Amino acid sequence: MRFGHLFDSSALLHRFAIHDGRATYQCRFLQSNTYKRNQAERRIVFSEFGTSAVPDPCHTIFDRVAAIFNPGESLSDNAMISVYPFGDEMYAFTEGPVIHRIDPVTLDTLERKNLSKSLALVNHTSHPHVMPNGDVFNVGMAVVKGRIQHVVVKFPFTEKGDMFERAHVVGTMKPRWPLHPAYMHTFGVTENYFVIVEQPLSVSLMGVVRNQLANKPLAASLRWYSQYETHIVLISRKTGKEVTRYRTDTLFYLHIINAFEQDGRLVVDLCAYNDAKVIDAMYIQAIESMQSNADYADWFRGRPKRLDITLGSPRLTKFKPKLLADLGCETPRIHYDIYNGKPYRFFYAISSDVDVENPGLIIKVDTLTGEIKTWCDGNCYPSEPIFLPRPGAKAEDDGVLLSALVRGAEDEHSVALLILDASSLKELARVSFRTPSAAPKCLHGWFLPGRP
Incomplete structure (x- = not known):
């Protein structure tokens, strides 16, 4: 099975x-x-x-x-x-x-x-x-x-x-649709708000009941409503109540890169897709048949985008997302301990583009200048890059990135820990291990200091 x-x-x-x-x-x-x-x-x-x-x-x-x-x-x-x-x-x-x-x-x-x-x-x-x-x-x-x-x-x-x-x-x-609450995988926290991105991918509560009785999986209860826009809802951290909500284009997301307030504005950066087809792309049958599916690469065609919202605007004012980088980015990480919920400059990610020459990219995006740096190695597929600051660091990107690597083709019994300079993406070190069975790719991780 x-x-x-x-x-x-x-x-x-x-x-x-x-x-x-x-x-x-x-x-x-x-x-x-x-x-x-x-x-x-x-x-x-x-x-x-x-x-x-x-x-x-x-x-x-x-x-x-x-x-x-x-x-x-x-x-x-x-x-x-x-x-x-x-x-x-x-x-x-x-x-x-x-x-x-x-x-x-x-x-x-x-x-x-x-x-x-x-x-x-x-x-x-x-x-x-x-x-x-x-x-x-x-x-x-x-x-x-x-x-x-x-x-x-x-x-x-x-x-x-x-x-x-x-x-x-x-x-x-309250959900926008009481019987169809939005599917959420992440959210944002700023100085004054909890930031909820209420996308038009919803969970049908009646579908959950029917599917539970019929022994069907949760995904069968998801509903994508392409005719509806995405809402950005602000909940006050002081009162716990919804303050207001704004609109943006119809989009699907899994991960918010960061959210922060600055000069009377709310900025929300996220990895956005035109629709929720990326979930279908992660079915095993879809992966096995990707070479014969002309649309498969487009299902993964996400892009990092920025919502720049003027706080105090009338409720349901619409704000258009802006492109941060014209390449697919997923599992984004920042210098989290210092810059989560605050103005920041750099984020790190892996590629979500499956039809490029080397899909195993680690990506660094400068949100201020738009500069993009990448790292790749043949037949290597990295996990989420985790930023670790250098002791005493002054610059936001002064530190290293940690990522777990697996290999494809004929070298699946291998796993490695990769260490990159976060400023330049130059490889500093790598340690590889042979495994008795095929090593699976990791999703998310956490760094813990001081463990033996």
Whole structure:
């Protein structure tokens, strides 16, 4: 049996460690309930984002109805998208309400937290924001007074005690369409606002119910409404209420690069697509047939764009996006610790263009001058580049980029850690490891200093 979509494969944690001039590599499957059940029963037990489970003949229609009201336990808890710190603890994330605490040294799965039990979350984004003081914010959907709403949740940092026990809702907004809330993978945080990009890719709540009963995957509940524009919604960080919303062109996005306020303006940079076809492009069947699909490369034809919004403009004023760079960029990262939610200049990404001469690019974009720098090596495919500042650095790009490399063609049993100079994209170091099986490409990562 195999999974049908890139968002569905079993979560595999990777760890590169550098200590005393030597490097090690290890990986381990996340011991989620889904993974353990799949292994025990030798079949796909839970439906994933794009994969239907094998029906269990012991489950009646009443079991499936009951499961609708318990998403944290009835849905897959396969947290294979990202990893984030909460205080000194690390957690693996997906868009379901369950996250897993992992040991950052051994990669053991230590604890399973179901946020739907404490915060009534139906889902949340895979990309929370970690603030300089250690607080963590995330956006999700929750049941508020019997209705689905988008909520912003704060996990206050504490050196003693549990950040999750202190978690509470600090912002709410009603979906543009009550029965079709927007699909969200990321959001922005500025000095005064939580920035929600409400795109016309929605989750049909009735579709979720029908598909749960029919044992269909979540992707079958998504609806793309090309006739509607995208909204940018501002939620006050002081009051927690929606302040206003603006309009822009119809677009689809997964990742916001950064958002900030400056001189009475709100700037939102994101990796934008004309439509949501990129999700279809990540089905395994689509990947296997890409050479015979003349439209496949266009499905991935995203571009980094900037929304420059004049704050105080009338509600639903429309602002056109501006092109930041004419090449595909995905999994963007910035000098996060200093510049998240603040005016910045540089971001780093990997290429999303699949039909260029070398699709395995690492990209640096200067948002001030438009200058673009790239790194590539033949038959190498990098993961999200993670920026690490040089100790005592003064310049925004004074540091290094870390990226995990895999290889294609006849060299799939290889994984490497690449280190680039973030200013020039010159390769500084690389350490490679042979693996007993084909090494999968990583998605998102996090750097932790001071680990043995």
